[in-house]
Amino acid sequence: MEAALVGLAGTTVGAVTGFAGAWLARRGQVRIQQEQRAHAEQVRWLDDKKGLYRDLLITLYGWHDSLASILRGEDDGKLSEHRSAAYKWIVEASLIADDEVRSAVSEVHHALLRVQPVVFEGTSATDEWPLEAVEGGHSALEDALRAELAMPGRVGARPRLGRR
Numbered sequence: 001m002e003a004a005l006v007g008l009a010g011t012t013v014g015a016v017t018g019f020a021g022a023w024l025a026r027r028g029q030v031r032i033q034q035e036q037r038a039h040a041e042q043v044r045w046l047d048d049k050k051g052l053y054r055d056l057l058i059t060l061y062g063w064h065d066s067l068a069s070i071l072r073g074e075d076d077g078k079l080s081e082h083r084s085a086a087y088k089w090i091v092e093a094s095l096i097a098d099d100e101v102r103s104a105v106s107e108v109h110h111a112l113l114r115v116q117p118v119v120f121e122g123t124s125a126t127d128e129w130p131l132e133a134v135e136g137g138h139s140a141l142e143d144a145l146r147a148e149l150a151m152p153g154r155v156g157a158r159p160r161l162g163r164r
Helices: 002-071 079-096 099-121 132-155
Strands: none
Touching (some): 002 079, 002 099, 002 132
16 A cells, blocks of 8 residues: 555656656746747848838938038039938837937937028038038937947857746
8 A cells, every 4th residue: 555655656756847848948948939929020120120210311411412512512412301300210210219219319409500691690610610510410419329239149050048
């Protein structure tokens, strides 16, 4: 009778251990799949952001260049076109960018808006270059964009299987 009870207990412990092992293995697989999906989503957004950020920078530089050409007395006639396109890309970027990029975009945008009246009023040859703040903002924006676009690359190694 004791042998039967020991056998029954051993079978029960073996079944529970087997079930727990299978459950843990399945849970690990699910977590790995979730991490892979999350990484794939980040990579997809990265591709979308690259194109958006490229277009945003091109239009912001176009807006700057139009203002610079007005300052030099060589109006290219594209200020309105560049400004309208920039508004579109600024709104698009604000929807998917992180806080640092949104802040940098806002700084460049406000710098461009602040300098427009100065450009249209005209400046004398002794005044400093009014677009200097815009150019510094462009540099800060490019740095913020590079930092954001570099972040998903670090995730790409192996999915982490720890508690969050």
